[in-house]
Amino acid sequence: MGKVYEKLTDRLRDFISAQPVFFVATAPEQGGHVNVSPKGYADTFAVVDDTTVAYLDLDGSGVETIAHIRDNGRVTLMFCAFAGPPKIVRLFGTGRVVTPGDAEFSGLLTLFGPHPGVRSVIVVSCDRIADSCGYSVPFMAYEQDRALLDDWAGRKDVQQRRDYRAKNNRESIDGLPALAAEETDPVRQHS
Template sequence: MSKVMKTIGPKLREWLLAQPMFVVATAPSEGGHVNASPKGMAGTFVVLDPTTVAYLDYTGSGAETIAHLRQNGRIALMFTAFEGPPTIVRLQGRGRVVIAGEPEFDLLRPLFSKERELGQRSIIVVECDRIADSCGFSVPHMEFVAERDLLDRHAARRDQAHYDRYWVERNAVSIDGLPALPVREADLR
């Protein structure tokens, strides 16, 4: 039986922070493509207060979450226990994008792991209006082996100029043509 909670209490906070991955889901207001994006890497998710969470967003092949949040703000984060008691927790609410280089980004960034600075493009902040768990009885029991270091190794071979170009070329609009990362005049040179 699912339970809806008013806040993220200490026990739930500890559980959320212990999960090695979660899935982010967003969608455009009308038509278009629904997006579900897995997230991982220790130290990239934080609980800011009893109803607010955030995660560090790294450069990816698309920028659907950013585009959808800029358009309508709707977001859901789903955490699943692969070890221990079967549990699923969904954090649903309104999200906003804090772009790297903005003053708020600089305030929030120290809350995350100090590693992995190259390639970070934003912090996604979610104000949760629904916090609910469910049984997870059908989720397989799996063993966490290790984090992948592919993103870290990829970033180590790049410099900021690479990301500046990539964001303009690949992350400025969503697959449905919605604005995603802002393009500055300097980025076009």
């Protein structure tokens, strides 16, 4: 049976940190598309405190999470075991987008491993932390991270990344604003 927690216990932190992938779900306030994004690279997720987590947002083909969080703040992160005992952990909360122009950005970067193509840091204040069984989640073997996203971002110079973000990351698929013009300037440092 599932349980609701007041904070991220050591057991939950251990479980979360052992998962090679997690999923982020958001939706716009009015109509539009619900979005679920898989996230990899174990060193892009961090527990900040007992009820706050953060993850590194890297360049990508879409910008739904940023647009939805800026629209209404609602976000859910889900971790599920594909190996070992069956378990699912969901972190429900309010997210905020921290971009390179924000004062706390540099400090947050220290929580993560080195990655090119850093777009922002998503910080989530959890108002519900819950687990459930995961009995129907299949066993799958983790082989390794795909380096393709880092490789892609590493091949782009500053102007190419600026152009890509200006073309693909200014608004969501539903037309919600995402990255402002001044936020499409790539970070000149790795995380």
